Amino acid sequence: MTVVSPPSLLALDWGTTSLRAFLLAADGSVIERRAAQRGILQVKEGRFASALEEIAGDWLARHPALPALASGMIGSRQGWREVPYAEAPAGILELARGLLALECGQGRMLRLVPGVAFRAKSAPPDVMRGEETQILGALAAADRGEDRLLFVLPGTHSKWALVEGERIVSFASFMTGELFALLKAHSILGRLMTKESDDPASFRRGLKEATRGGAAAGGLLHKLFSARTLALFDELPQAGVASYLSGLLIGSELEGGLALIAAELGAVPKRVTLIAEAALAALYGTAFAARGIAVEVASGDAAALGLLAIARAAGLLG
Amino acid sequence: MTVVSPPSLLALDWGTTSLRAFLLAADGSVIERRAAQRGILQVKEGRFASALEEIAGDWLARHPALPALASGMIGSRQGWREVPYAEAPAGILELARGLLALECGQGRMLRLVPGVAFRAKSAPPDVMRGEETQILGALAAADRGEDRLLFVLPGTHSKWALVEGERIVSFASFMTGELFALLKAHSILGRLMTKESDDPASFRRGLKEATRGGAAAGGLLHKLFSARTLALFDELPQAGVASYLSGLLIGSELEGGLALIAAELGAVPKRVTLIAEAALAALYGTAFAARGIAVEVASGDAAALGLLAIARAAGLLG
Numbered sequence: 001m002t003v004v005s006p007p008s009l010l011a012l013d014w015g016t017t018s019l020r021a022f023l024l025a026a027d028g029s030v031i032e033r034r035a036a037q038r039g040i041l042q043v044k045e046g047r048f049a050s051a052l053e054e055i056a057g058d059w060l061a062r063h064p065a066l067p068a069l070a071s072g073m074i075g076s077r078q079g080w081r082e083v084p085y086a087e088a089p090a091g092i093l094e095l096a097r098g099l100l101a102l103e104c105g106q107g108r109m110l111r112l113v114p115g116v117a118f119r120a121k122s123a124p125p126d127v128m129r130g131e132e133t134q135i136l137g138a139l140a141a142a143d144r145g146e147d148r149l150l151f152v153l154p155g156t157h158s159k160w161a162l163v164e165g166e167r168i169v170s171f172a173s174f175m176t177g178e179l180f181a182l183l184k185a186h187s188i189l190g191r192l193m194t195k196e197s198d199d200p201a202s203f204r205r206g207l208k209e210a211t212r213g214g215a216a217a218g219g220l221l222h223k224l225f226s227a228r229t230l231a232l233f234d235e236l237p238q239a240g241v242a243s244y245l246s247g248l249l250i251g252s253e254l255e256g257g258l259a260l261i262a263a264e265l266g267a268v269p270k271r272v273t274l275i276a277e278a279a280l281a282a283l284y285g286t287a288f289a290a291r292g293i294a295v296e297v298a299s300g301d302a303a304a305l306g307l308l309a310i311a312r313a314a315g316l317l318g
Numbered sequence: 319m320t321v322v323s324p325p326s327l328l329a330l331d332w333g334t335t336s337l338r339a340f341l342l343a344a345d346g347s348v349i350e351r352r353a354a355q356r357g358i359l360q361v362k363e364g365r366f367a368s369a370l371e372e373i374a375g376d377w378l379a380r381h382p383a384l385p386a387l388a389s390g391m392i393g394s395r396q397g398w399r400e401v402p403y404a405e406a407p408a409g410i411l412e413l414a415r416g417l418l419a420l421e422c423g424q425g426r427m428l429r430l431v432p433g434v435a436f437r438a439k440s441a442p443p444d445v446m447r448g449e450e451t452q453i454l455g456a457l458a459a460a461d462r463g464e465d466r467l468l469f470v471l472p473g474t475h476s477k478w479a480l481v482e483g484e485r486i487v488s489f490a491s492f493m494t495g496e497l498f499a500l501l502k503a504h505s506i507l508g509r510l511m512t513k514e515s516d517d518p519a520s521f522r523r524g525l526k527e528a529t530r531g532g533a534a535a536g537g538l539l540h541k542l543f544s545a546r547t548l549a550l551f552d553e554l555p556q557a558g559v560a561s562y563l564s565g566l567l568i569g570s571e572l573e574g575g576l577a578l579i580a581a582e583l584g585a586v587p588k589r590v591t592l593i594a595e596a597a598l599a600a601l602y603g604t605a606f607a608a609r610g611i612a613v614e615v616a617s618g619d620a621a622a623l624g625l626l627a628i629a630r631a632a633g634l635l636g
Contacts, residue, residue, distance in 0.1 A: 172540050256539055
């Protein structure tokens with residue numbers, strides 16, 4: 001006999017380019033999951049209610065009292081409704097307090113999770129929307145042997161976040177993924193990338209070039225040009241240019257991120273928790289390992305677990 | 319009575335996106351000049367002879383014995399014919415020795431100037447094509463009070479070159495201009511740049527952010543994101559995002575370039591000679607001045623003067 005837990009929450013991870021929906025039981029188990037190319041950029045004319053109906057209409061019809069919670073860019077100025085940022089330090093309680101409820105059709109309420117803003121002394125502010133929920137979800141699922149944890153979420157705009165006492169205390173964004181995509185699609189370097197392939201040796205070479213020489217080596221704007229010159233002199237295989245560039249950019253992110261963390265903590269971190277899909281987790285895993293930093297990859301659906309924890313803290317689970 | 323010098327050289331500055339032609343007298347004066355959108359990317363199917371005929375056919379018909387010399391990407395693999403790079407250190411003599419002659423129509427010869435390659439110890443190689451001719455042309459026109467000169471040529475791929483004893487001894491490229499164009503046209507930052515305007519205050523703020531905190535501030539991939547967050551919190555006017563990004567990138571180029579030069583020379587340079595059109599010269603002038611480095615802008619047609627000097631050294635002027 002299979003025991004089916006009753007659904008407790010409709011959890012939505014609603015980002016810029018994708019929408020993921022989870023029907024969750026109170027113990028965090030996923031009863032059903034769905035995904036659609038319905039990120040906020042793909043939803044035209046603010047038709048978010050239709051997108052929600054498409055992905056989860058039958059669930060909502062079947063469970064009229066089911067609470068619904070969404071995190072991510074859906075709560076941005078370009079999303080359904082703008083939710084003011086919670087200020088770091090922020091944990092589950094601060095996010096639960098900042099929920100914004102809107103009517104999402106047929107008298108039903110959808111609650112949006114706030115993003116988090118971080119204002120360091122004498123530095124520009126930084127922001128995240130969606131990653132805070134993933135981080136706190138992964139934290140809820142993790143062993144909490146350490147008082148302080150470093151999370152890294154690679155992507156279009158990678159996030160590095162320090163968590164202390166179960167709250168996000170500081171973080172920084174890196175435009176690594178967006179820059180890689182831009183350079184590949186539109187730059188003179190992209191024109192060299194006629195052959196697509198993963199080339200681990202070229203990736204490692206890019207990582208190494210990122211760490212070469214410190215500031216006196218000329219910086220990233222200079223080093224990017226080496227993807228061109230090395231290919232020009234056949235010192236890099238043509239099929240390896242994309243991997244080299246990827247290594248150079250990810251290596252530069254680590255160079256900057258680790259220096260930032262070291263300045264804050266007074267020491268380079270010994271371990272890091274990655275929240276990433278498999279391909280990026282492998283690349284970042286290689287990059288951290290090359291610096292002797294231990295890597296753990298968060299398992300499970302961090303966003304869903306975070307949404308459940310926030311819903312519980314907000315008293316939505318009944 | 320006007321004395322018209324007889325033409326001594328057809329000089330072509332033939333780059334990626336533009337073609338400039340000069341009819342030169344032996345004393346370096348420009349008898350006539352023309353420009354066309356006939357860079358090597360705009361010339362289809364290798365029809366370089368037609369492009370040459372279009373821009374200078376009447377000059378060549380009128381002066382059958384006129385020697386013709388071209389510098390720039392026309393001598394690259396994507397150009398008319400690939401000319402092997404001269405290795406740095408390289409001056410007028412080395413370039414003259416490396417000329418490659420090709421038949422350009424009706425039995426007439428066109429000579430192509432080699433680019434220059436620089437191989438630093440334990441760093442990727444670097445290359446230039448066209449800038450070497452501009453640098454040596456500007457040098458020929460300049461007072462030579464100093465034994466060692468730093469030239470900076472801002473652009474799509476900015477070049478920083480050290481000249482000693484009238485030869486280019488080392489140089490480095492920076493992808494500043496290309497990255498600015500990419501980010502403006504295709505990135506999430508570009509979407510913020512709905513209002514176009516030059517905003518000197520935002521430019522200076524970008525310059526300042528580039529120098530903030532050294533490596534411990536997180537590096538360029540992180541700082542780029544500040545163009546977004548500052549605009550998001552109305553700490554930067556919407557009309558200033560492009561200028562801020564320009565300041566941040568040019569400031570990062572200076573940060574990297576000056577560190578590179580300082581490591582090579584053991585000291586930050588006191589002065590720099592810019593070879594640039596007016597708008598870029600003004601921006602880079604501001605950026606160097608903010609660091610207390612004196613700026614001189616090369617006057618005259620550096621490319622034409624360089625081509626004349628190379629032609630003379632090659633014995634082409636008769």
